[in-house]
Amino acid sequence: QVQLVESGGGSVQAGGSLRLSCAASGRTFSSYDMGWFRQTPGKEREFVASISWSGFSTYYADSVKGRFTISRDNAKKTIDLRMNSLKPEDTAVYYCAQSVRSYSIGRPVGLADFGSWGQGTQVTVSS
Secondary structure (H helix, E strand, O other), X not given: OOEEEEEOOEEEEOOOOEEEEEXXXXXXXXXXXXXXXXXXXXXXXXXXXXXOOOOOXXXXXXXXXXXXXXXXXXXXXXXXXXXXXXXXXXXXXXXXEEEEEXXXXXXXXXXXXXXXXXOOEEEEEEO
């Protein structure tokens, strides 16, 4: 069992930056893929970014490529999402997630790949 807690959300102007963090506790962290998803009212939760358990591979939604960067610190059991050049369409609740499988070989980019979720943190981008 793992607990995930997001922080760093807030309100910014378009073009601004935010850094989200997720702290994990409970079970082994370094052997699991980690990811970020986001959701707005009336829409399905969508993939944003993920990083493999090894830290070697990262994956991004087309809508955030070149603007967002995901990273992990296994010693601290945290992952970060650095968001630059924010747009109003980035407004959403952002969720941290941990993969179902350990030492995964596949690409963790779908909802079914993740089994543990944080409570979410609100990001609001105004124009």
